[in-house]
Amino acid sequence: MLVFEQARTGRINAAQSVKKDNVTNIIPEQFKRKTRPLLPEISEMQAVRHYTRLSQKNFSIDTHFYPLGSCTMKYNPRACNQLSMLPGLLNRHPATPDSNSQGFLACMYDLQEILKDVTGMHEVSLAPMAGAQGEFAGVAMIRAYHDAQNGGKGDPARTEILVPDAAHGTNPATATMCNFKVKEIPTNSDGDVDIDALKAAVGPQTAGIMLTNPSTLGVFERKIKEIAGIVHDAGGLLYYDGANLNAILGKVKPGDMGFDVIHMNLHKTFSTPHGGGGPGAGPVGVSKRLEPYLPVPMVVENEGEYHVVTEKSRSQSIGRLSAYMGNAGILLRAYIYARMLGSEGMQRVAEYATLNANYMLAVMQKSGFEIAYPERRATHEFIVTLKKQAKDLGVNTMDFAKRLLDYGFHAPTTYFPLLVPECLLIEPTETETKQELDDFMRAMIAIQKEAETEPEIVKTAPHSLPVRRLDDVKAAKELDLVWQSE
Amino acid sequence: MSEIPQDLRYTKTHEWIMKNDEGTLTVGVTDHAQSLLGDLVFIEAPEEGTTFQEGDDSAVVESVKAASDVYAPVDGEVTASNEVLGDTPEIINNDPYGDGWIYKIKPEDAGAFDALMDAEAYAEFVNSGDE
Numbered sequence: 001m002l003v004f005e006q007a008r009t010g011r012i013n014a015a016q017s018v019k020k021d022n023v024t025n026i027i028p029e030q031f032k033r034k035t036r037p038l039l040p041e042i043s044e045m046q047a048v049r050h051y052t053r054l055s056q057k058n059f060s061i062d063t064h065f066y067p068l069g070s071c072t073m074k075y076n077p078r079a080c081n082q083l084s085m086l087p088g089l090l091n092r093h094p095a096t097p098d099s100n101s102q103g104f105l106a107c108m109y110d111l112q113e114i115l116k117d118v119t120g121m122h123e124v125s126l127a128p129m130a131g132a133q134g135e136f137a138g139v140a141m142i143r144a145y146h147d148a149q150n151g152g153k154g155d156p157a158r159t160e161i162l163v164p165d166a167a168h169g170t171n172p173a174t175a176t177m178c179n180f181k182v183k184e185i186p187t188n189s190d191g192d193v194d195i196d197a198l199k200a201a202v203g204p205q206t207a208g209i210m211l212t213n214p215s216t217l218g219v220f221e222r223k224i225k226e227i228a229g230i231v232h233d234a235g236g237l238l239y240y241d242g243a244n245l246n247a248i249l250g251k252v253k254p255g256d257m258g259f260d261v262i263h264m265n266l267h268k269t270f271s272t273p274h275g276g277g278g279p280g281a282g283p284v285g286v287s288k289r290l291e292p293y294l295p296v297p298m299v300v301e302n303e304g305e306y307h308v309v310t311e312k313s314r315s316q317s318i319g320r321l322s323a324y325m326g327n328a329g330i331l332l333r334a335y336i337y338a339r340m341l342g343s344e345g346m347q348r349v350a351e352y353a354t355l356n357a358n359y360m361l362a363v364m365q366k367s368g369f370e371i372a373y374p375e376r377r378a379t380h381e382f383i384v385t386l387k388k389q390a391k392d393l394g395v396n397t398m399d400f401a402k403r404l405l406d407y408g409f410h411a412p413t414t415y416f417p418l419l420v421p422e423c424l425l426i427e428p429t430e431t432e433t434k435q436e437l438d439d440f441m442r443a444m445i446a447i448q449k450e451a452e453t454e455p456e457i458v459k460t461a462p463h464s465l466p467v468r469r470l471d472d473v474k475a476a477k478e479l480d481l482v483w484q485s486e
Numbered sequence: 487m488s489e490i491p492q493d494l495r496y497t498k499t500h501e502w503i504m505k506n507d508e509g510t511l512t513v514g515v516t517d518h519a520q521s522l523l524g525d526l527v528f529i530e531a532p533e534e535g536t537t538f539q540e541g542d543d544s545a546v547v548e549s550v551k552a553a554s555d556v557y558a559p560v561d562g563e564v565t566a567s568n569e570v571l572g573d574t575p576e577i578i579n580n581d582p583y584g585d586g587w588i589y590k591i592k593p594e595d596a597g598a599f600d601a602l603m604d605a606e607a608y609a610e611f612v613n614s615g616d617e
Contacts, residue, residue, distance in 0.1 A: 170555075398551075415551040421522065472550040474577075476527040 003050050004483050007040040015044050038485060057466045059410045062277065065436050067412040069381060069427025070246040070353070076333075078272040079340060084332035094324035098307050102287040104332075105306035107301040108325060111335040112283075118338075118346060119245075119262055120255025121285030127295040129326045134263030134282025135210075135241065140318045141261055141286060141293040142237050143178050148316070158207040158235070164193050165416055166217050168243060171210040180207055187419060191373045193217040193227055202234035211256065212241040214248070214379035216417040217372070218264065218357070218425065228258030237290075242282075245269045246353050246429070247380035250346030260287040270334035279327040281334060292316040298323060338380045351425040352430035353380035360428060360437055367445050372420045381427035383420050390422045395458050397422045402469060403450070403461035407443035488518040488612070491583055495599060496608035499557045502583060505508065505599050510565050514587045515547060515556060518612050520579050523549040529571040530576065531588050536564045538591070540598075545588050547578065556588060560598035566590040 042050070060066070061075055084090075092104055112124045128134040139161065149155040161175035164185045172182040183201055186194045193211070209231050213221040221227070228238055240254040240262035246269050254262045266281040267274040274280050286294060296317045297308045308325075311317050325331065341349065357378040364384060365371050372383035390396040401411030401424070413425035428437055451458050462468065490496075495503045500519035504512040520526065528548040538544050538558035545556035567589045571577060578586035593599065603611070 418552050418554075473525040473527055476550055 003042065003047070004040045004482060004485075006046055006050065007039060007042050011041040011043055013042060013044045013047060016349040038483075059405065064410050065428075065432060065440055066410045067426050067428055067440065068410065069412075069429045071243065071381070071413060071425070071427055073268065073274060074246075074271045075270055075431045077178065077337060077340065079271070080271065080333040080336045084329055084483025089332060094328070098305075102306055104328070105299050105308065107332055107335045109301050109313070109389050110326075111331060111338065112299060114286060114335070114338045115264060115283055118250055118253070118343070119264065119285045121259075121262060122255070122288045123291045123294060124283055125294040125296070125298050126281065126283045126331055127297060127321050128263065128327055129322050130278070130280035130283040131243070131263060131265040131268075131282045132170050132174070133321055134265070134284050135170055135239075136177060137282075137284045137295045137318060137321060138239050138261040138263050139178040139180070139208070139210070141284070141290050142239065143180070144293040144316070144318055145227045145237065145290055145437050146207055155235075157204050160200070160205045161207055161239075162201055162209040162231070162236070164209075166191075166215050166419055167210060167212060168216060168241060171212075171416050173242060174370060175210065185209075187215075187217070191215065191217040191376055192222055193224060195223055195230070198227060198230055202230055202236060204235065206231065206234045206236035208237035208239055208260075209271060210241060211259075212243055213254070214244045216244070216425075217419065218379050218382040219373055219376045220247075220379055224257045227358070232258065242269065244379065244381075247350055249350045249353075250343055251350045255285075255287065261285070261290055266330060266334035271337045272330045272333040274330075275447060279330050281327050281330040293318050295321050349430050353428075354378065356380075356428040356430065356432060356437060357382050357426070359434070360426060360441065363441050364426075364444065365437075367441065368448070369444070372423060380429070381425055383417075384424045384426060385420050385422055386424065387422040389448070389451055393451045393455055395455050397424055399451075399458045399461065400424070400444070401448055403447045403458045404443060405462040406464045407446070409440050409443055409466045409475045488521055488604050489583070490516070490518075490609050490612075492579070492584070492605045495602035496611075497557065497559050498611060500512055501556060501559050503559050503602055504587075504597060509596065510590045510592050510609040511560065511562070512587045512597060513544070513556070513559060514582055514589050516576060516608075517582045519554075520583045521585075523547060523554060525549055525553050526575040526578050528553075529575045529588070530580040531569070531571055531596065532564045534564055537555060538564070544547060545599075547575075547588075558591065559602060560591065560593045561595065562591040563597075564589050565592050 061073060089104060092101060098105060108126060112126060115124045128137045146158045147154040159181050160183050161180040162183050162185050163175065164187060165172045166187050175182045185195050185201055188194045213224055215221055231238055237260040238258055240259040242262055242264040245264055249269060262285045263282050266272050266283065272281065284294065293316055296310045296314055300307050300309050309321060357380050361371060361378045361382045365374065369384050370388060372385050386397045386400060397414050401414045404411045412427065415423065416425060447458060496516065500516045502514050502516050504510060526549050527549055530546040532544050539561050540558055542558045543555040544558040547554050547556060568587050571588065
């Protein structure tokens with residue numbers, strides 16, 4: 001039941017009602033609204049019960065194994081929340097002068113330095129507020145770089161960004177937003193970028209390549225040095241999509257692979273909370289030649305004092321992406337997470353994330369599931385394809401995914417990457433125990449049995465949740481997102 | 487097994503092509519393609535007068551699972567676009583070879599149709615699992 005449907009005219013929630021001496025009294029009359037806002041009139045207890053019940057219907061990282069992994073959100077350590085909400089940090093106004101923000105700015109500066117170190121980049125800006133904005137900033141810097149060549153006359157021939165067909169959908173979208181044409185590079189049957197196709201595609205029109213390494217196929221790009229050489233020799237730049245940084249954190253540095261620009265998803269790799277779609281943080285790191293174009297603000301240190309620098313002193317910057325320091329609370333959580341781990345802890349993240357994935361790959365394969373790239377070692381994730389089940393039993397990946405919910409597991413990513421039919425992209429992350437992984441795989445084996453003996457139960461799942469199979473076609477076609485009063 | 491009409495031609499990217507009397511070709515996506523995509527929720531068909539080279543992105547079909555490009559099977563100019571698909575994309579799921587056509591194109595080279603894959607070759611391609 002919607003919260004609005006529980007409302008009765010005149011019912012008041014005392015804790016939330018407006019006090020006489022409310023601060024809004026100083027707002028001039030002409031700016032005050034004349035009509036009441038459309039809010040449900042319910043009691044405090046109704047509100048508590050309504051939202052508590054909703055939260056109990058959730059599948060979340062705090063209640064269930066969630067093999068979407070760092071692709072969506074890792075476990076959020078409680079200490080990060082506690083420490084980032086210390087009163088001095090929580091109550092700091094974003095317009096506070098630098099001299100009174102030294103603690104906060106020290107954290108931001110240290111975070112820049114930590115991210116530089118772990119990615120091997122020359123300089124980092126924390127400004128972008130999400131992965132997509134980080135991508136945009138990264139490719140905007142590639143454009144700014146080419147525009148500044150030939151003594152400022154630019155290099156207008158460079159109109160193309162290369163994107164492997166295994167890439168995340170955001171990559172071509174970003175390139176298009178930055179006014180580049182997208183050229184798709186195919187993947188070979190082993191899951192690597194097709195080197196011959198890449199060689200044929202590069203030229204004086206190449207502005208750069210956007211690459212995810214490890215790729216979305218759950219494999220490490222083996223020829224990364226060669227790819228970097230081919231693109232650099234053609235005068236293009238290399239963009240690193242940090243979506244899968246979890247697999248190499250602290251072990252290998254994108255800077256050492258030859259990347260010129262990278263974005264990181266702190267809300268993924270660095271464990272910050274972003275349930276419900278936000279907030280995020282997508283810092284960008286760059287090689288020396290892109291350093292002048294970094295988005296502002298950035299934090300610098302000078303004789304033990306920290307300062308915010310803006311476009312005033314960084315005239316070639318691509319500019320601002322948000323007011324003030326972006327999602328400051330998220331940056332703080334990522335900083336605390338990084339400090340708790342230290343450099344050794346970060347290596348452990350990559351080691352356990354990849355160990356867990358490879359353990360699962362081995363067991364799933366032994367249990368008869370078809371692995372998309374069986375010859376390859378898994379990264380922090382791997383792909384199972386259920387195309388045989390779909391063809392022979394009429395039970396497809398979505399049916400398995402829905403049935404997993406009945407067994408108490410959130411489904412892994414389904415139907416992505418698009419290159420593998422009927423796929424499940426399984427990413428356990430580093431924080432899950434072996435028992436949990438075993439339980440998940442036992443559920444998959446049990447569902448496989450059901451698919452063979454009583455497929456209807458799988459095809460009509462879920463059976464034990466507050467809602468049954470949702471009509472996702474209707475949901476996509478008839479958007480109904482906002483409550484309307486009659 | 488998906489339906490593959492004998493009188494049409496096909497591409498490896500799962501478009502079907504029909505030859506019309508007035509010298510144009512009708513383009514749609516195959517039964518196999520629509521079954522892989524699942525229920526379609528959005529179609530972007532090209533405007534009349536748009537010109538394409540073979541292999542260009544000519545239309546977009548989007549399902550609840552994925553968005554996919556429809557590639558131009560030949561060089562040519564679009565002469566008609568199936569406008570009802572905008573409101574009722576599910577026509578492609580229900581009738582991929584009939585009312586679910588996407589656009590008509592006037593080929594630059596009248597012989598281009600004959601160079602495309604025939605039904606037998608397409609059936610073999612789909613069954614080989616190479617797609």
